[in-house]
Amino acid sequence: AAQQSAQQSGQQAGQQGSAGTQAEARRAAERLAEAQRTLNGMRQQQSSSQMDDLAQRAEQLSGQQKDFEGRLKEAYGGSQNGQGGQNGQAPGQRPGGNQQRQLAEEKEKMAQSLDQLERDMQKAARDLAGTQPGASTHVREGLSEIQQNETKMRMQYSARYIRQGQGQLMVPREGTVTKSLEELTKDLKAAQGALNPNAQPGSGDKGGLELIAL
Numbered sequence: 001a002a003q004q005s006a007q008q009s010g011q012q013a014g015q016q017g018s019a020g021t022q023a024e025a026r027r028a029a030e031r032l033a034e035a036q037r038t039l040n041g042m043r044q045q046q047s048s049s050q051m052d053d054l055a056q057r058a059e060q061l062s063g064q065q066k067d068f069e070g071r072l073k074e075a076y077g078g079s080q081n082g083q084g085g086q087n088g089q090a091p092g093q094r095p096g097g098n099q100q101r102q103l104a105e106e107k108e109k110m111a112q113s114l115d116q117l118e119r120d121m122q123k124a125a126r127d128l129a130g131t132q133p134g135a136s137t138h139v140r141e142g143l144s145e146i147q148q149n150e151t152k153m154r155m156q157y158s159a160r161y162i163r164q165g166q167g168q169l170m171v172p173r174e175g176t177v178t179k180s181l182e183e184l185t186k187d188l189k190a191a192q193g194a195l196n197p198n199a200q201p202g203s204g205d206k207g208g209l210e211l212i213a214l
């Protein structure tokens with residue numbers, strides 16, 4: 001009887017030990033799952049913040065380019081087609097040396113900003129490819145937009161021509177740069193929307209932008 005009682009006690013202890021091990025394993029799995037959810041949430045937040053920054057910079061650069069285009073037209077009294085400028089400037093007029101230098105420097109800085117934005121977009125596209133393929137696709141579309149239209153090169157050419165006193169040749173070419181940056185902004189806002197449903201995604205069909213030989 002004593003032996004039988006000892007066997008029963010041993011079995012009960014073994015069952016309790018097994019149950020305890022299973023409970024501990026479940027708790028460990030729950031902790032691991034919670035840690036994974038927390039990590040995913042942090043990655044999502046980081047990706048969203050990264051995309052917000054890119055979209056904001058693109059929108060700011062697009063607005064600056066649109067403003068620059070208008071000021072360049074005004075500085076040269078309209079396009080080389082002979083259209084009059086604003087505030088009564090005569091067609092074909094040329095701004096002073098200081099103004100030309102300031103315009104050229106501003107354009108160079110814009111080209112540098114686009115270069116850095118492009119680099120950051122390439123990194124974002126790689127980072128998002130595995131977890132957010134939709135957003136990554138929109139970013140790559142934006143990259144394709146500015147690369148196919150040679151937007152950065154156009155900005156660099158524009159700065160060079162303005163500095164050399166030939167800014168009037170760039171006046172009719174600024175529109176292509178403006179449109180390209182507007183499309184880039186739409187692509188990045190679409191990527192924003194893919195990450196965050198509360199964001200306003202870009203909309204509208206992308207029109208083809210013809211290259212203008214410089």
